[in-house]
Amino acid sequence: MVSMVTAETRRDASPLSVADAERLAEIMQALASPARLRILSMLSARPSTVTELSEQLQIGQTTVSNHLRLLRHLSLVTGSRAGRHIHYSLFDDHVTELLDEAIGHLEHLPRGG
Structure with missing residues (x-):
């Protein structure tokens, strides 16, 4: 079973440690790339090779x-090797949830530009 962190449980939690905040910032910076988000989106549908991506x-x-x-x-x-090719996939369900939540949030934002 996947446990979801709600706003309620997050408010009760202690602040992030410096190390955790730095690691999370590094991950968030990686997610700030449109190309990487598109790669993750494709991998959420199915594992793919570099060539397919x-x-x-x-x-x-x-x-x-x-x-x-x-x-x-x-x-x-x-990545998992199959002969000469490596098939990439999302690391685990947490990455899928993170991506889904971000996309879900995008759908709630006002259209602007």
């Missing part, structure tokens, strides 16, 4: 690989 998103393979390296370092994605 590159073709679908129309981003160069080197660029996709660099983004995936950072996302792996932050434990947002994982």
